[in-house]
Amino acid sequence: MRRKLVVGNWKMNGRIAQNQALLEALKVGVKDLKHADFVVCVPYPYIAQAQSLLQGSNVAWGAQNLCANENVALTGAVSAYMLTDYGCRYVIVGHSERRIQFHETDDTAATRFDAAEKAGLTPIFCMGESADERESDWTEYVVGRQLDSIIRRFGAAVLSKAVLAYEPLWAVGTDIPATPEQAQKVHAFIRNRVARCDANIAKNVQILYGGSLNPSNAAALFAMPDIDGGLVGRSSLEVNSFVEICKAANQECVTA
Ligand code: PEP
Numbered sequence: 176m177r178r179k180l181v182v183g184n185w186k187m188n189g190r191i192a193q194n195q196a197l198l199e200a201l202k203v204g205v206k207d208l209k210h211a212d213f214v215v216c217v218p219y220p221y222i223a224q225a226q227s228l229l230q231g232s233n234v235a236w237g238a239q240n241l242c243a244n245e246n247v248a249l250t251g252a253v254s255a256y257m258l259t260d261y262g263c264r265y266v267i268v269g270h271s272e273r274r275i276q277f278h279e280t281d282d283t284a285a286t287r288f289d290a291a292e293k294a295g296l297t298p299i300f301c302m303g304e305s306a307d308e309r310e311s312d313w314t315e316y317v318v319g320r321q322l323d324s325i326i327r328r329f330g331a332a333v334l335s336k337a338v339l340a341y342e343p344l345w346a347v348g349t350d351i352p353a354t355p356e357q358a359q360k361v362h363a364f365i366r367n368r369v370a371r372c373d374a375n376i377a378k379n380v381q382i383l384y385g386g387s388l389n390p391s392n393a394a395a396l397f398a399m400p401d402i403d404g405g406l407v408g409r410s411s412l413e414v415n416s417f418v419e420i421c422k423a424a425n426q427e428c429v430t431a
Contacts, residue, residue, distance in 0.1 A: 183411025204418030237265030255294030346386025
C-alpha cells in the first residue's frame, strides 16, 4: 500500500524567529503520526535552520527549486548537491509559479528533475492545467504533455524515485480547491498514463494533490483511491492547520 505524504511549500515566506516557532510546534504536532510522511520545503536561506531543528524528527525538509548545473558561473543559482549538503531529501520541480513567473518550460523542468535524481534527491514533479485549459477540455492534454516531458526523455523507471503532484492552476492560491472527484479523475489519468509504460511503477508512485488544501477538505481528498497526500501552500504556514492536514493523511492510512 502507498503511504500518504504531506509536503508543505512555504514559498517565499518565513523569518528566523517565526520559522523556529513553526518547526518546533510542527515536530511536536506530528511526532506520534507513524503512518504517513511529512516534509517542509523552505526557502534556500532557511534550509540549514530546518536541518538543525528537524534532524532526528519525523519531518523531512527540502527545497522549492534547484538549478540543473553544477559548479558553473550562474549567479544566484543553487545546485542539487548544495541541497544534499544540507540534508535535503526532496525538491519541488516545475511548480506552476516557476513555470509562469520564471519562464520554466517542460524541457527545463525535466532537466532539473534529472539533476535532482542524479544527486539522490526525490523530485516532487508538479503538473496542472489553467482554468482556460480546463474549460477547453484540455486538462488531460496538458497534464499528459507535462508527464511525458519526463517519461519520453528519461523513461518511466525514473518515476520509481520521484513523487508526482497534480496542482491545477485554478486551485493554487485561490480558495477554490478541486473537488475530490475532479482531482481523483486527473490522478487516475496520471496513474494510467504511467501504467501504459510500467504497471508496477504506476502502482507505487505517490501522486499528491495541491491547490487550496486545508483542514476541512483534506480528509475527503485523501480518501480518494489515487490521491496519496498533498502539496500544501498557505495552510503549511499555519502550524495548527498543517498538523490537522498531516493528521488527516495519517488517519487515512490507519483506516485504509
Ligand atoms: C502550492 O502552491 O503548491 C499550493 C498548493 O498553494 P495553496 O495550498 O496555497 O493553494
